[in-house]
Amino acid sequence: MSITEELREALLNLEEARKMEAQQRLTAEALLAGMQVLVTTEETTKIFPNLFEILRRPMDFQAAFVLTAGADGLFLPIAVSNAMFANTTWEAGPLFRRVLAGDPAAIFDTASVEEWIPQEDSIRKASRSALLFALRTDIRQALFVCTHPDRAHFSRPHIALARRFSVLTTQALMKQEAAHRMASLEERLETELRMAELNRKLADSEKKLARAQKLEALGLLAGSVAHDLNNILSGIVSYPDLLLLQPDLSQKNRRALETIRASGLRAAAVVQDLLTVARGVAVAKDTVQLNTVVQDFIAGPEYSELMVNRDYVHVRSLLDDGLPNIRASRVHVEKALHNLFSNALDAVHARSDGRIIVTTENRYLDQPLKRYENIVAGEYVVLTVFDNGPGIQEADMERIFEPFYAKKKMGRTGTGLGLIIVWNTMQDHDGYVDVETGAGGTSFSLYFPATIEIAAERNVRFSGEQYRGDGRKILVVDDQDEQRQIACTMLTALGFEAAAVASGEEAVSYLQDRHADLLVLDMIMDPGINGRETYERIIQFRPGQKAVIASGYSLSDDVRAAQRLGAGAFIKKPYRLEDLGVAVRSELAKG
Numbered sequence: 001m002s003i004t005e006e007l008r009e010a011l012l013n014l015e016e017a018r019k020m021e022a023q024q025r026l027t028a029e030a031l032l033a034g035m036q037v038l039v040t041t042e043e044t045t046k047i048f049p050n051l052f053e054i055l056r057r058p059m060d061f062q063a064a065f066v067l068t069a070g071a072d073g074l075f076l077p078i079a080v081s082n083a084m085f086a087n088t089t090w091e092a093g094p095l096f097r098r099v100l101a102g103d104p105a106a107i108f109d110t111a112s113v114e115e116w117i118p119q120e121d122s123i124r125k126a127s128r129s130a131l132l133f134a135l136r137t138d139i140r141q142a143l144f145v146c147t148h149p150d151r152a153h154f155s156r157p158h159i160a161l162a163r164r165f166s167v168l169t170t171q172a173l174m175k176q177e178a179a180h181r182m183a184s185l186e187e188r189l190e191t192e193l194r195m196a197e198l199n200r201k202l203a204d205s206e207k208k209l210a211r212a213q214k215l216e217a218l219g220l221l222a223g224s225v226a227h228d229l230n231n232i233l234s235g236i237v238s239y240p241d242l243l244l245l246q247p248d249l250s251q252k253n254r255r256a257l258e259t260i261r262a263s264g265l266r267a268a269a270v271v272q273d274l275l276t277v278a279r280g281v282a283v284a285k286d287t288v289q290l291n292t293v294v295q296d297f298i299a300g301p302e303y304s305e306l307m308v309n310r311d312y313v314h315v316r317s318l319l320d321d322g323l324p325n326i327r328a329s330r331v332h333v334e335k336a337l338h339n340l341f342s343n344a345l346d347a348v349h350a351r352s353d354g355r356i357i358v359t360t361e362n363r364y365l366d367q368p369l370k371r372y373e374n375i376v377a378g379e380y381v382v383l384t385v386f387d388n389g390p391g392i393q394e395a396d397m398e399r400i401f402e403p404f405y406a407k408k409k410m411g412r413t414g415t416g417l418g419l420i421i422v423w424n425t426m427q428d429h430d431g432y433v434d435v436e437t438g439a440g441g442t443s444f445s446l447y448f449p450a451t452i453e454i455a456a457e458r459n460v461r462f463s464g465e466q467y468r469g470d471g472r473k474i475l476v477v478d479d480q481d482e483q484r485q486i487a488c489t490m491l492t493a494l495g496f497e498a499a500a501v502a503s504g505e506e507a508v509s510y511l512q513d514r515h516a517d518l519l520v521l522d523m524i525m526d527p528g529i530n531g532r533e534t535y536e537r538i539i540q541f542r543p544g545q546k547a548v549i550a551s552g553y554s555l556s557d558d559v560r561a562a563q564r565l566g567a568g569a570f571i572k573k574p575y576r577l578e579d580l581g582v583a584v585r586s587e588l589a590k591g
Contacts, residue, residue: 038171044179047172048079056081059161060153061146063126066135066173068142075143078176088123090115095132100141104133104162106154129153133162135170139177144169207398214402229271230552231480234574236264238486241577242493268574271552285327285429287453290360290381291319293333298358302338306345313345313354320361324450326381328429333383333448336425339418340385340444347389347442355441357386362450371434379450380431388441397435422446468581469495472588475516476500477507477534478550479525486575487520487550494581503527504534511538511545518588519547520580521567523559532558535567546590548583550575 037050052064063082067075067090075090090096093114099105107130110116116124127147131154135142144166148154240261244254297303298317307313341356348354363382369375392400401423422444426433432447474496476487481502488498499516501507505528507519519538523531531549538545544566549559552573559570568587571579 035168038168038175044176045079047175048169049081051169051172052079052081055165059131059146059158059165060148061131062148064144064146066142066144066169068140078142082126084122084126088119091118096143099132099143100134102134104131104159104166106131106156106159108152108154125149131158131162133159133166133169135166135173137170137174137177142173230268230573231483233264233268233271234483234486237261237268237574237576238490240264242489245493245577264574272572285329287325287451287455288328288330288333289323289325289455290328290333290383290448291321291323292455293328293330294319294337294358294360294383297334297337297341302334303341306338306342310345310354312352313348313356315356315358318357318359320359323360323362323381324379325453325455326429326448327451327453328448329425332425332428336422336446337383337385339422340446343418343444344385344387344389344442347387350390351388353388355388357384359384359386363447371436373432373434375432375434375447380447381450382445382447384443384445386441386443391439391442392435392437397437400435401433469584471495471497472517473497473499473515474518474520474584475507475510476520477504477525477531478520478522479503479528480522483522483573483575487580490575490577490580491520491584494577494584496584504529504531504537507534508537511542517546518584519545520584521547521549521562523549523551523556523562530558532562532565535562535565539565546587548587 033054037047037054041047041050048066055061055064063080063085065077065080065082065085065088068078069075069092073092075092075096077085077088080086092100095105095107095113095115107113110124110127110130113130116127116130126149128151129148131146133144135144144162146154146158146162240257243249243257244261249257294317298315307315337358341358344356345354348356359382361382361384362379364379365375365377367377401419423433426446426448430449434443434445434447436443436445469491474491476484476491476498478484478487478500479502484500484502488500491498499510501510504525507521510516519535521531521535525531525534529537531551535545535547547562547567549562549567549570550573551559551570563570568590569583571583
């Protein structure tokens with residue numbers, strides 16, 4: 001070989017070496033860039049599109065896509081560099097099976113390849129030559145397919161490159177699968193959490209339903225016995241008032257009568273507690289100032305009675321001077337406060353340093369508050385009663401608002417209705433109850449919705465002489481003989497002329513040709529028409545007829561309807577002399 005030929009061959013070898021070095025450098029750079037993609041790409045759906053761009057130059061393809069087998073054996077693309085391949089479907093033939101077995105393949109002309117024949121013309125023209133290699137993971141097999149529109153574009157060097165890049169692309173597939181498994185796990189956990197939350201809500205709903213059914217049963221019991229009990233108690237409560245009017249009554253007999261009356265009033269209070277538990281009756285609300293309710297309670301006789309022999313208890317009130325008003329039934333709020341205070345006294349009875357703090361405050365919630373109840377956002381006036389007792393046991397927390405669930409020891413007073421009365425009072429006031437307890441004590445907080453309405457003025461009570469009658473005629477309408485006798489006796493003792501009828505129909509007939517300055521109208525009469533229907537018929541021929549409503553139940557829809565028609569005050573049975581006198585004189589005094 002001549003020197004010239006040797007030199008030419010050397011130059012050719014050098015050029016080939018340079019090409020190989022450039023190809024190796026390009027391959028190494030592609031591998032490094034691919035690894036960076038695997039590490040830095042968080043959204044796994046972008047991994048293969050990024051790799052397509054990196055591998056395009058060293059592998060010299062015009063389009064590429066990744067195929068995986070479905071449950072039916074057909075191969076579908078999971079990533080494409082060209083959208084035209086996105087909706088293709090491939091059936092595995094000899095070529096795919098050979099490549100999946102681990103033998104990469106470069107196809108000079110796909111026109112006669114079984115897998116390409118079913119494809120559309122546009123797909124076949126865009127992929128006249130192809131390079132395929134397998135991607136293997138523990139879960140599935142996949143094919144990485146490179147295509148070019150020219151025939152015989154891919155050759156043996158491309159197969160070598162495919163072997164080198166198969167590890168990188170397999171890692172990409174594994175990362176995708178890991179992300180998919182993680183997403184599936186997260187979805188399953190989220191589903192399980194949702195199911196757990198649904199089960200918790202279902203359990204809560206079942207508990208609430210059980211409580212509602214228990215209260216409904218109690219309500220039916222209260223409703224069925226309250227009317228009769230109040231009628232029975234009327235003699236015990238009302239006649240002592242009449243007997244105490246006698247000026248020559250001995251001090252001994254006076255004390256006995258006062259004891260009888262007090263016992264009857266306590267029994268009547270228990271009946272009213274039952275009616276409060278039996279929700280569904282209307283609650284009369286006025287615009288009131290909560291601080292005034294608290295102050296009146298602390299200054300009243302019920303508080304004094306609670307504090308008898310309780311010198312070891314220190315009571316403190318912290319009242320916010322800037323409270324807005326609330327729409328509330330003063331009687332029911334006082335009853336709730338009484339029960340909370342009674343509970344607090346029981347909680348600290350074993351301590352020599354018992355402490356009870358009553359606070360009021362204005363609280364605005366800009367987002368819902370998840371406490372004992374879920375409290376919706378809004379502005380509230382909050383009444384809190386705190387005691388430094390031992391706290392409530394966790395096992396008891398779910399049941400403290402159940403009727404007759406009490407932890408008091410034998411010999412201690414209580415009906416077992418205290419906290420359920422508090423709960424139902426807040427339900428009737430569209431409010432919420434929160435309970436916080438621990439070794440340092442217990443707080444009950446009542447959330448009343450605030451209002452901008454101005455509080456109504458307190459009713460001025462009549463003195464004893466002022467509510468006495470002036471001879472005007474009062475017609476008592478009641479289906480119970482005892483009630484008619486008691487009411488008429490009281491009205492006569494107060495100085496009114498009293499008459500009575502036993503039904504609504506009799507009252508309508510009586511007033512057809514006779515006059516009454518005022519009716520004392522029982523709301524529930526059986527058989528026959530009730531008090532509302534009676535009043536509706538009377539005002540048809542005696543418009544403006546004055547009346548007061550009497551009932552052993554709480555204020556009901558029928559009472560409200562009668563009052564809208566023109567009837568006046570509502571008084572509860574059993575009758576008390578002062579209450580009856582004040583109601584009658586107040587109504588007669590109206591124009």
